[in-house]
Each structure stands twice: as structure tokens, then as C-alpha cells.
Amino acid sequence: MSSSLVLHAVPGIPMVEPGDDLAELIIAALEGAELSLQHDDVLVLAQKIVSKAEGRYAYLNDIEPSAQARELAEQCDKDPRHMQVLLNESREVIRRRPGVVIVEHVLGYVHANAGIDRSNIRSDDDNPRLLLLPENPDRSAAQLRDTLKARLGLSVNIVINDSAGRAWRNGTLGFAIGTAGFEALENRIGEQDLYGRPLEVTEVAVADELAAAASFVMGQGDEALPLVLIRGAKLRPSSDGSKALIREREKDMFR
Amino acid sequence: MSSSLVLHAVPGIPMVEPGDDLAELIIAALEGAELSLQHDDVLVLAQKIVSKAEGRYAYLNDIEPSAQARELAEQCDKDPRHMQVLLNESREVIRRRPGVVIVEHVLGYVHANAGIDRSNIRSDDDNPRLLLLPENPDRSAAQLRDTLKARLGLSVNIVINDSAGRAWRNGTLGFAIGTAGFEALENRIGEQDLYGRPLEVTEVAVADELAAAASFVMGQGDEALPLVLIRGAKLRPSSDGSKALIREREKDMFR
Numbered sequence: 001m002s003s004s005l006v007l008h009a010v011p012g013i014p015m016v017e018p019g020d021d022l023a024e025l026i027i028a029a030l031e032g033a034e035l036s037l038q039h040d041d042v043l044v045l046a047q048k049i050v051s052k053a054e055g056r057y058a059y060l061n062d063i064e065p066s067a068q069a070r071e072l073a074e075q076c077d078k079d080p081r082h083m084q085v086l087l088n089e090s091r092e093v094i095r096r097r098p099g100v101v102i103v104e105h106v107l108g109y110v111h112a113n114a115g116i117d118r119s120n121i122r123s124d125d126d127n128p129r130l131l132l133l134p135e136n137p138d139r140s141a142a143q144l145r146d147t148l149k150a151r152l153g154l155s156v157n158i159v160i161n162d163s164a165g166r167a168w169r170n171g172t173l174g175f176a177i178g179t180a181g182f183e184a185l186e187n188r189i190g191e192q193d194l195y196g197r198p199l200e201v202t203e204v205a206v207a208d209e210l211a212a213a214a215s216f217v218m219g220q221g222d223e224a225l226p227l228v229l230i231r232g233a234k235l236r237p238s239s240d241g242s243k244a245l246i247r248e249r250e251k252d253m254f255r
Numbered sequence: 256m257s258s259s260l261v262l263h264a265v266p267g268i269p270m271v272e273p274g275d276d277l278a279e280l281i282i283a284a285l286e287g288a289e290l291s292l293q294h295d296d297v298l299v300l301a302q303k304i305v306s307k308a309e310g311r312y313a314y315l316n317d318i319e320p321s322a323q324a325r326e327l328a329e330q331c332d333k334d335p336r337h338m339q340v341l342l343n344e345s346r347e348v349i350r351r352r353p354g355v356v357i358v359e360h361v362l363g364y365v366h367a368n369a370g371i372d373r374s375n376i377r378s379d380d381d382n383p384r385l386l387l388l389p390e391n392p393d394r395s396a397a398q399l400r401d402t403l404k405a406r407l408g409l410s411v412n413i414v415i416n417d418s419a420g421r422a423w424r425n426g427t428l429g430f431a432i433g434t435a436g437f438e439a440l441e442n443r444i445g446e447q448d449l450y451g452r453p454l455e456v457t458e459v460a461v462a463d464e465l466a467a468a469a470s471f472v473m474g475q476g477d478e479a480l481p482l483v484l485i486r487g488a489k490l491r492p493s494s495d496g497s498k499a500l501i502r503e504r505e506k507d508m509f510r
Contacts, residue, residue, distance in 0.1 A: 003264040003475040005468070095508040102508070110423040163459075167422040167509035168365040169430070170502050171440045171460030173467070185426045204418075205426030206471060212428070213260070213468030216461060220258040220489050234475050247425050253350045253357070254422035254509045 005232040007217045008035055009225040016048075018055030023147040025049075026227060035229055039154050042233050043144075044214035046226035047133060047162040047177060048117060050140050056132040058085045058116075076101050082116070085130055089114040094255055105133065108246040109177060110255075112165050134160065137178025138241030145180040157181035157235055161211035167254055174215020176207035179242040182235035184208075206235065207242055260487040262472045263290055264480040271303075273310030278402040280304075281482060290484055294409050297488050298399075299469035301481035302388060302417040302432055303372060305395050311387040313340045313371075331356050337371070340385055344369040349510055360388065363501040364432065365510075367420050389415065392433025393496030400435040412436035412490055416466035422509055429470020431462035434497040437490035439463075461490065462497055 012029035016022070022045070030037055037043075065073070065080035069087055073080035077098045087093075090103035094110060105111050115133040134140045141158040149155055160178035165171070176184060184207035191202075214228040249255065267284035271277070277300070285292055292298075320328070320335035324342055328335035332353045342348075345358035349365060360366050370388040389395045396413040404410055415433035420426070431439060439462035446457075469483040504510065 003472055003480075005262045005472050005475070007260045007262075007468075009258045097508070100508075168502055168507060169460065169463065169500050171458045171463065171500060173460050173463050175424070203426045204474060205424065205428050206474075208424065208426065208428050209467045209471035212464040213262075213471065216464035216468065216488070217258055217260050219459060219461075220260070225258075233471070245424050245426060247423055252423055253352070253355075 003232065003234070005213075005230065007213060008033070008229045008231075009217045009221060010035060010227040010229055011221075011225055013049060013225070013227050016052040018052065018057075020053045022049065022053050023144055023151060026144075026148070027151065029227060030229070037148070037152060037154055037156060037229070038231065040157070040233075040235070041154075042157040042159060042182075042210060042230035042235070043148075044159040044161055044211065044218075044228040044230060045144075046218060046224070047115070047137070047160055048131065049226045050134045050137065050160050050178075051117075051131050054134055054140065056134060057129045058088075058132060059127050059129045060085075061127045072096065072101065082130065085132070086114045086116060089116065089132055104249075104255075107133065107137070107177070108243070111162075115162055115164070115177070133162070133177060138180065138243065139178075141178040141180035142239075142241065155181065157233070159207055159211050159214065161214055163215050174208075174211040174213075174218075176211040176242050176245060179207045180239075181237065182207075183238040183240070184242040185244040186236060205245055207245060258487065258489070260468075260485065262468060263288070263484045263486075264472045264476060265290060265482040265484055266476075266480055268304060268480070268482050271307040273307065273312075275308045277304065277308045278399055278406060281399075281403070282406065284482060285484070292403070292407060292409055292411060292484070293486065295412070295488075295490070296409075297412040297414060297437075297465060297485035297490070298403075299414040299416055299466065299473075299483040299485060300399075301473060301479070302370070302392070302415055303386065304481045305389045305392065305415050305433075306372075306386050309389055309395065311389060312384045313343075313387060314382050314384045315340075316382045327351065327356065337385065340387070341369045341371060344371065344387055359504075359510075362388065362392070362432070363498070366417075370417055370419070370432070388417070388432060393435065393498065394433075396433040396435035397494070397496065410436065412488070414462055414466050414469065416469055418470050429463075429466040429468075429473075431466040431497050431500060434462045435494075436492065437462075438493040438495070439497040440499040441491060460500055462500060 012032040060081040063081040065084040069084035072083040095102040117131040158180040163172045189202040267287040315336040318336040320339040324339035327338040350357040372386040413435040418427045444457040
């Protein structure tokens with residue numbers, strides 16, 4: 001059986017401000033692009049717009065760095081206030097070297113700089129600010145799904161993606177930090193290959209594959225577009241969010 | 256500017272045997288699916304069909320395991336002959352534990368089991384065989400690109416993908432082991448964000464994003480389809496292959 005998948009980068013999402021209603025912005029952007037949402041579509045949102053709508057800013061002038069933050073700033077050649085924000089967002093510093101800090105985020109992701117973003121953020125010189133990850137991206141995704149269902153009468157799947165580096169390979173790649181509506185990690189245990197043998201690969205990170213695909217499309221225009229509509233994905237319904245994608249610390253050989 | 260990307264899983268690739276002409280199989284499959292190749296399309300091939308066409312089999316009965324292979328087999332609860340094949344394909348064993356061996360492949364990838372595959376392989380019980388990665392996937396990709404250009408008069412981009420686990424996150428994900436025609440790692444140094452500041456993220460693993468997207472589509476049908484046509488990707492021409500995606504050992508903090 002053949003399958004195809006279509007991804008549209010959706011233009012028309014304005015600069016998002018704290019308190020903005022993302023569902024409303026998304027519905028307007030889709031209408032403006034003459035794209036009508038269908039049942040089982042996937043919407044992929046760049047983390048930035050979710051964080052901005054949630055007002056997830058930290059203002060550096062409000063931050064008093066601890067001794068630990070000062071030490072980390074020294075080791076990594078960074079602003080101590082920035083390192084304090086990073087420590088507040090992290091469970092553990094996993095690797096450090098000049099210019100790079102890799103942490104386990106409080107949400108469980110191993111992520112350079114705890115996913116904290118300085119680019120594309122309007123900041124006056126007087127009080128620069130950082131943008132943090134959403135407080136609970138699975139919850140944000142689930143709420144958006146519920147709101148779209150209430151307003152449009154349609155069940156869509158949601159992915160919130162971010163772009164980050166990884167071990168062993170150069171370059172950043174989109175990955176899923178929050179999902180709603182589907183199995184983020186598909187368990188194929190018990191399925192068989194063409195010869196009737198059990199599949200060797202038993203868990204597939206489908207949410208990350210979709211997040212990576214959307215990240216590619218987001219970066220394709222003259223400027224990055226933070227919303228991608230994916231049509232044609234066959235996903236397994238689930239209300240579990242994306243936590244299954246995070247490897248438990250004790251099973252991780254690369255900490 | 257809006258962008259869209261379309262991915263087609265192409266049915267009709269038969270069981271591939273050593274010596275098969277992949278370009279011919281691909282042209283026939285595309286015709287059978289009424290898909291006509293266009294300039295700048297991307298074709299993503301599952302590593303398996305490239306390896307099979309190249310006859311990259313190792314027959315276990317031909318293998319005499321070394322002391323090192325026997326020790327590794329003991330530690331990891333694997334067949335010593337299988338471990339000998341793995342060692343032959345590897346520069347270094349990076350992590351080992353029962354059921355898992357993670358190596359640096361001779362081609363530079365950090366890869367569980369050196370990318371060696373046992374599933375979907377026809378093997379009589381008398382002499383089971385393993386399927387290795389292509390000898391030089393960038394070369395395989397470049398040759399296929401050249402052959403398609405000679406036969407069809409069209410320049411297409413090629414990705415050979417494989418699916419593998421990674422650090423920190425559960426589930427497998429498609430990634431690029433060979434590319435031809437485009438910049439696998441896009442360098443965006445010097446580009447600016449919406450506020451005119453230099454972008455923080457300066458290298459994007461576009462080949463891996465396409466490989467992950469294709470891997471999703473390959474797994475969507477009733478059986479895995481090993482060929483995906485991607486249309487609409489804006490890529491930067493390059494003849495450098497995929498080596499830039501591999502982080503140099505001395506820059507890698509997770510070995």
C-alpha cells in the first residue's frame with residue numbers, strides 16, 4: 001500500500017505576545033493560507049511561539065546569580081545571570097566546556113543550554129530577556145488540541161518541536177518536546193518482518209520523525225515559519241503525551 | 256513565503272538481490288506508481304536495498320571469531336561470529352552491555368550493532384547471514400545520482416537512510432548515512448534573525464531531517480517501503496556527500 005505525506009509551512013502567524021490565544025492565531029493563519037484543517041491532521045508548532053504565548057521570559061536584571069552559576073559562567077564563558085536561569089531550568093549539568101553547557105532539563109530532555117533561546121527575541125538593551133521552554137509542553141499541546149476541538153469540532157494531533165544538537169553528529173535537528181493525540185513512541189513489539197520473524201526494531205520515535213520533518217519545512221522559507229500542517233500521517237491515538245520518548249536516566253548509557 | 260513538501264512512499268521495489276541495478280528498479284517502480292521524477296526531487300533509499308544490491312552479506316559459517324569477539328559475545332550475550340562481523344565493521348566499541356553493543360563504525364557513525372541487520376533477510380538455517388551497511392554510502396548515492404542523470408537527463412538528490420537509536424531518547428529515528436547532490440549539513444553562519452542578530456543555530460542537519468521524514472513515511476504502510484520520493488525541498492547544491500554530519504571524535508563530548 002502506498003502512502004504519502006504533505007507538509008505545509010503556514011504563513012501568517014504574527015509576533016506572538018504573552019497571553020495571546022494560539023488557537024485563534026492558528027485558525028486565522030490557516031484561513032489566510034486557504035488551508036482547512038481536517039480530522040487527524042497534525043499541527044506542529046515551534047516551541048518559541050508556545051513559550052511566548054505563555055510569557056516564559058526571564059529578565060536578566062531580575063536574576064541574582066548563585067556561586068554555582070558564577071562558577072559555571074566562568075567555566076563556559078557565559079553570563080552568570082544566564083547560567084542561573086539555566087540552572088533553574090535544569091536537574092543536572094551533564095557536560096560543560098567553553099561556549100557549551102548540556103543539561104538535563106527539569107522536563108527530562110538532555111538539551112544544550114536547557115533549550116533557552118536568545119535569538120528572535122525583542123529585547124531592549126536595558127533589560128535583556130531569555131525565552132524558556134514551555135512549563136509543560138505536553139499540557140500545552142493537550143490544551144491546544146482541546147481548544148481546537150471545541151472551536152472547530154475536529155480532532156487534530158499536536159506536536160511542539162524544538163531544534164537541538166545531539167551526540168555524535170553535527171547540526172541541529174527538530175525533535176518533539178510535547179505532543180497530544182497520538183502515540184509519540186510507537187511500540188511495534190510482536191510485529192513481524194516479511195519473513196515472519198519478530199522485528200528487531202520495536203520502538204519508533206514517530207513524534208521525533210514528524211518534528212524533524214516539520215523543522216525542515218519551517219526553515220525552508222525566507223524566514224522561519226513557526227507552524228506546519230501535516231496531512232496524511234497515520235498515527236495511533238493516545239492521550240499519553242511525549243514522556244515515553246525520554247530515556248530513563250538509569251537506562252541511558254550516555255550521561 | 257510559504258513552502259510545502261510532499262513525500263511519497265513508492266511501492267513496487269521487489270526483493271533486491273546482489274548485482275541488481277537499483278536505478279532500473281527505481282525507474283520501474285516510479286513508472287508503476289505513475290510518479291514521474293522531476294529536477295531537484297529527492298529520492299530516499301532505505302539502506303537495506305543498497306546493501307542488498309551491493310551484496311553486503313556476511314555468512315556466519317565463514318566467520319572464525321577472535322578472542323576479542325568471544326569476549327564481547329560473552330559480555331553482550333550475542334553470537335561470537337556476529338560479534339566478529341561487528342568488530343570487522345567498527346573502529347571502536349563505545350558502549351557494551353547485555354543485548355547492546357554501540358560502536359564507531361568504520362565509516363564514522365556511532366551506531367548500535369554497527370548497522371548490521373538480521374531482520375527481513377532471507378536465510379536458510381544452514382548458513383545464516385547478516386546484512387552490513389554499504390561499503391561507501393556516499394559513493395553509492397553519487398553513483399545512483401549519476402546513473403539517473405545519464406538515463407533520465409534529470410538531476411535528483413539522493414539520501415540513503417538507516418534507522419537507529421540515539422543517546423538520551425527512546426525509539427529509533429531515520430538518519431542519513433549517504434547523500435549526493437546537496438549540502439547535507441547547511442551552514443547558516445552569517446545569517447541573521449528577524450531582529451538582525453546573528454542566528455544562534457548555525458548548522459542544520461537537513462539530510463537527517465529528510466531522512467527522518469522519509470523513515471516515517473517508509474513505516475506507514477502495511478509493509479515497510481524502501482523508497483521515498485520527496486518533492487519541494489529547497490536544497491543547496493554540493494558534491495561533498497554526508498561526511499560533514501559526523502562529529503569529529505575530538506569534538507564529541509559523548510563517547
